[in-house]
Every structure is written in structure tokens, then in C-alpha cells.
Amino acid sequence: MKYVDEFRDATIAQKLINRIQRFKFNRKVRFMEVCGSHTVAIYKSGMRNLLPDIDLISGPGCPVCVTSALDIDRTIQLTRMPDTILATFGDMIRVPGSSSSLQNEISQGAEVKVVYSSYDALKIAEDNPGKRVVFLAVGFETTSPTIAAAILQAEKKGLENFSILSYHKLIPPAMKALLTGEQVHIDGFICPGHVSVIIGSKPYEFIPQQYHLPAAITGFEPVDILHALFMMMAQIKENRPAVEIPYSRAVKPEGNPMAIQRLYEVFEPSEAKWRGLGVIADSGLKLRRRFQKYDATQYYDLSVAESSDPPGCECGSILKGLKKPSECPLFASVCNPSRPIGPCMVSSEGSCAAAYKYG
Amino acid sequence: MCIGVPCQIVRIHDQMATIEIGGTQREVCLDLLIDESETRVGDFVIIHAGFAIQRINAQEAEETLQLLKEMME
Numbered sequence: 007m008k009y010v011d012e013f014r015d016a017t018i019a020q021k022l023i024n025r026i027q028r029f030k031f032n033r034k035v036r037f038m039e040v041c042g043s044h045t046v047a048i049y050k051s052g053m054r055n056l057l058p059d060i061d062l063i064s065g066p067g068c069p070v071c072v073t074s075a076l077d078i079d080r081t082i083q084l085t086r087m088p089d090t091i092l093a094t095f096g097d098m099i100r101v102p103g104s105s106s107s108l109q110n111e112i113s114q115g116a117e118v119k120v121v122y123s124s125y126d127a128l129k130i131a132e133d134n135p136g137k138r139v140v141f142l143a144v145g146f147e148t149t150s151p152t153i154a155a156a157i158l159q160a161e162k163k164g165l166e167n168f169s170i171l172s173y174h175k176l177i178p179p180a181m182k183a184l185l186t187g188e189q190v191h192i193d194g195f196i197c198p199g200h201v202s203v204i205i206g207s208k209p210y211e212f213i214p215q216q217y218h219l220p221a222a223i224t225g226f227e228p229v230d231i232l233h234a235l236f237m238m239m240a241q242i243k244e245n246r247p248a249v250e251i252p253y254s255r256a257v258k259p260e261g262n263p264m265a266i267q268r269l270y271e272v273f274e275p276s277e278a279k280w281r282g283l284g285v286i287a288d289s290g291l292k293l294r295r296r297f298q299k300y301d302a303t304q305y306y307d308l309s310v311a312e313s314s315d316p317p318g319c320e321c322g323s324i325l326k327g328l329k330k331p332s333e334c335p336l337f338a339s340v341c342n343p344s345r346p347i348g349p350c351m352v353s354s355e356g357s358c359a360a361a362y363k364y365g
Numbered sequence: 366m367c368i369g370v371p372c373q374i375v376r377i378h379d380q381m382a383t384i385e386i387g388g389t390q391r392e393v394c395l396d397l398l399i400d401e402s403e404t405r406v407g408d409f410v411i412i413h414a415g416f417a418i419q420r421i422n423a424q425e426a427e428e429t430l431q432l433l434k435e436m437m438e
């Protein structure tokens with residue numbers, strides 16, 4: 007496969023590993039990745055075992071996992087309303103809320119439709135004029151422009167029965183929160199490849215500028231990730247932190263201006279609650295005033311009494327990089343992909359699922 | 366949600382493109398590409414949730430590989 011096989015080349019990978027191993031810092035260097043696809047790629051490659059001097063930890067990069075129990079509970083509440091269809095990406099179906107999941111609600115008769123894209127949800131709205139179709143809008147900057155495009159389409163088509171629950175998250179504010187929180191030591195960030203396709207490299211500049219730490223935006227093949235690690239080790243060695251882009255075949259410094267323009271035409275930053283990280287200012291997205299009628303919360307009372315994470319589940323600590331999946335007492339024994347307890351095991355991009363499958 | 370590998374465009378029609386992934390074909394929307402008018406059959410694109418979000422820059426890919434090879438000599 008073009009643009010894949012070349013970046014899986016075993017000879018280049020081995021040489022990169024050798025070069026990385028030549029850096030010596032008298033301590034383990036710790037890099038965090040904040041992208042579910044990187045988490046999976048790193049586990050799958052087995053590169054952790056080949057790099058004894060580097061500690062690779064996962065952060066809040068799985069969009070399903072970072073969605074709070076409260077937002078799941080609100081979504082479940084919505085599916086219990088009359089004449090309502092919830093449209094969602096498939097990954098959200100099995101995520102447990104405080105006492106139920108969408109899957110559970112479906113078995114009780116809730117109308118939930120799994121879609122592949124936001125435009126599919128528009129189609130459902132067009133086909134069901136007598137019902138309200140609500141799209142569960144989760145995801146990072148890679149996904150939110152696709153939702154913005156759907157809102158603009160809905161406006162163009164005069165679609166009155168379409169709305170969204172905007173639970174989007176923005177990645178750079180979460181990275182910043184981890185650095186300011188100082189709970190976890192981080193020596194550098196592997197920045198998410200496809201979030202960066204949209205936002206470019208500028209939003210990460212605070213990492214070298216304010217925290218004097220390296221960052222590299224990279225792709226998902228072993229050579230991409232090793233290339234990023236090599237660059238960050240060199241930055242540390244030469245004391246010149248920067249945001250580098252080894253994934254330049256897909257990421258431009260300015261990102262995708264068309265997608266950014268659509269995104270911020272429709273949405274503006276707002277406070278958001280993350281699983282594990284809590285409430286972070288300007289880390290979510292809400293609809294701008296002009297698009298208020300597409301905000302599902304205008305039509306439904308979604309107050310829920312009290313929300314709680316699954317008992318014993320360590321997802322919160324795992325998303326902050328404080329724990330590894332194997333440090334959760336429920337890992338593998340009680341919690342596994344066929345009987346997942348927490349979202350990090352439900353989502354295929356979650357750390358626990360990746361550790362179970364490839365660990 | 367995320368497809369990590371670039372997909373090749375086999376057909377373009379209106380604002381949509383047919384792409385091939387692992388032997389199956391899928392429809393994706395081109396609304397988020399700034400230079401969508403320059404997108405051609407045969408191009409590789411990054412796909413996310415039913416949208417093409419970027420075209421792969423062949424020259425950049427070549428340069429990265431070249432750089433890696435030189436660096437490793």
C-alpha cells in the first residue's frame with residue numbers, strides 16, 4: 007500500500023531505534039501521546055520493549071474515553087424522550103453511563119441509529135420529518151469540522167428537526183492542563199496526526215515556548231513514530247525545543263484552513279468536562295448564537311441527578327497518564343473487551359483495549 | 366472513527382468521491398478540502414468520519430523518506 011509500506015520499512019525502523027538508543031540522559035525520558043490511533047499503533051508495534059530508555063505513556067487521546075459519565079447520562083436521558091432518534095458513531099453505543107448504556111436503552115426500545123458520518127444523520131432527519139433527530143457530537147478537532155459542515159447543510163436545507171449534543175473536545179487545552187497540573191511528569195508530546203491535519207502546528211507552540219519541551223506531530227506507522235521520538239530526543243540533547251512535523255506528507259503548519267473556517271463559523275470554544283481531567287476552560291465547543299436552534303439542549307431537559315464513573319475503574323487516572331492499564335485491578339480479569347467495565351476498554355482506541363489486545 | 370491509512374480516490378462526482386479501502390469502496394465528502402477543485406482521481410486522501418480532510422503531499426512523503434535514508438547512512 008502506498009504511503010504505508012514505506013513507513014513500515016523494518017530497516018529504517020531498526021536504524022532509527024539504534025540512533026534513538028545512542029542518546030543517553032542518565033534517566034528515562036517520558037513522552038506522552040494524545041491520540042487513540044497512536045496508542046494502538048505503539049502497542050501494536052511492540053516498540054516499547056525495544057526502547058528501554060524511553061517511557062511512552064498515553065494521555066487523553068481517545069474521544070470516546072474522555073467523554074464524561076455525566077454527558078453519557080444526559081445522552082441516555084435524551085433517548086428516553088418521545089419522538090426522538092439519536093444518531094451516533096458506533097463507538098459510543100457500549101460506553102457505560104452511571105447506570106445504563108445506549109446499548110441497554112436500545113434493548114428497551116430507544117431509537118438509536120449508528121452512522122458513519124454526520125451527513126448520514128442529516129439524511130435520517132430528512133427521512134423522519136415527524137421526529138427530532140439528535141446527533142451525539144463527540145470527537146476532537148478532526149471530527150468537529152465534519153459536524154460543522156452538517157450544521158451548515160442543515161441550515162441550507164432548512165432542516166428543522168435536526169440538532170446536536172455538542173460534547174466536542176479540543177486537544178491543546180487538555181495538553182496544557184496536564185502540564186500546568188504537574189501531576190504527571192512529561193518530557194515531550196507526540197502530537198496527534200489527524201487533529202493536526204486540521205489545526206496545524208501553531209496551537210502547540212506553547213509547549214516549547216512556555217514549557218521548554220519538545221513536540222512532534224506524526225503519523226501512525228512505526229517509522230513515523232520512531233522518527234518523532236528521534237526528533238524529540240535530538241531536541242532535548244541540543245536544548246532547542248520546538249514543534250516539528252515528521253508527518254509533513256499530511257500536516258501543513260497552517261493545517262486545513264477550510265476546515266478551521268467551517269469549524270469556527272459554527273462553533274466557539276466553551277468550558278468542557280473531561281473524564282479524569284475534570285472541567286477545563288475553553289476545551290469544548292458550543293454552537294454560536296446564529297446556530298442555537300441546532301442545540302438539542304434547547305428542546306430537552308437533560309438534568310440528571312448524579313453521575314458516577316464505573317466503580318473500581320481507573321480510566322480517569324489512565325487518561326491523565328498517572329496509571330497504566332495493567333495497574334487497574336480489574337484489567338483483563340474482570341474487565342475485558344467482551345465484558346468492558348470502563349470506556350478505555352470499550353473503545354478500540356482506548357488504552358485498556360489496546361493493552362489487552364497487543365500488550 | 367479514524368482511518369489511519371491514506372485512501373486512493375477512484376471516482377469524483379459533484380462534491381463526493383469514491384475511495385477504495387481494503388478492497389471495498391466508500392463514498393466520502395469533499396466539502397472540507399480547500400483545493401477540492403484540484404483533487405483528482407488517483408490522489409491519496411486522509412479520511413475521517415466520511416470526509417476527506419487532506420490530500421497526501423507526494424513530494425513531502427518522498428522528501429521525508431529521502432531524509433531518513435540519508436540520516437541513517
Ligand code: SF4
Binds near residue numbers: 331338352
Ligand atoms: S481495565 Fe477496565 S475497569 Fe480498569 S481502567 Fe481499564 S476500562 Fe476501567
